[in-house]
Amino acid sequence: MEYPSKVLSKAVEEISGLPGIGKKSALRLALHLLKQHESQALALSQALKELVTQIKYCKECHNFSDYEVCELCASERRDSSQLCVVEDVRDVMAIENTGKFKGKYLVLGGKISPMEGVGPGQLNVGALEAKINSGGINELIFALSATMEGDTTAYYLYKKLKGHSVRFSTIARGISVGDELEYADEISLGRSIQNRVPYKETD
């Protein structure tokens, strides 16, 4: 496709560099921006610039933060003896939304994925080790994706850190709420029967 304008062509090229957005969608988005008031595109442009130039990371948990130490890490009301290892900010937000965890987090920044060229070196493994070495942590909770990459990452971290006097745990896997057994995959169903828990009247 040949575009009649260089600025349009450049914008389409850059937008289509985003994951999941092809040339046609990129052109549709560019035309949308041209139809709106100029200020919308300028605000988007500015927000993207500020995103990559001004983003800061909490020096404790390595999550994004506006402060040197994020609110979760600074909070006195959270249990510093439980450290939950997650992949990225979305996982922190998802777990926080449940309201069921009152410990602290460590954001790895990804998972080990040889297919995508991500090794332990690109993750915040050193920070995790330093945190455990500094003491005070009783339980390390792996809250990683239930995928090959997530499992590999948990296994790698376990092997690396098992010499320390911490209890290792991982979030439970099993049948999701609302699932019907006949449609559950056999690995999840198998694990959920192996790792069955005492019945409680309410949960």
Add this chain to the structure above:
Amino acid sequence: MEYPSKVLSKAVEEISGLPGIGKKSALRLALHLLKQHESQALALSQALKELVTQIKYCKECHNFSDYEVCELCASERRDSSQLCVVEDVRDVMAIENTGKFKGKYLVLGGKISPMEGVGPGQLNVGALEAKINSGGINELIFALSATMEGDTTAYYLYKKLKGHSVRFSTIARGISVGDELEYADEISLGRSIQNRVPYKETD
């Protein structure tokens, strides 16, 4: 959802202002940009800014252009007596890709759509009228969407311009190449039998 960082939250908000992109996709895109080299996001930011501040329109056809008069309008080899009325730049590109039209274009910049609050006033109707008034045009071809809005727009333009000595035509509607009759919708099939054309050995 509460984001741990204002710049992240601002970026997600602006990205999710684009059509078809929700908060979750916007966050995914923002995280993608943060994982890439800073230069990618800065290039995108710059391209969006330039898009809305530097885009120019051809004064003849109102398509986007890098010059005052676009290449299609400036070309001596194209037939100025045929004027094809289209909705936007994508339609010009689509028709140019077929290689079957050698006339000139006029880009309306949209179609009449009361649902979206677009009336004739927002379209380049004045420019179309001026072009016809200036003479030299024998045929006005409506190449608009085969939708209610496209039909309304064509009808509006026809009513407005029918006093001029131009021939009005509209692109053929019928069965697409590759379609099987039994699966064609009845309106398209009905029109295609009504507007049947002489059989030719090759097309």
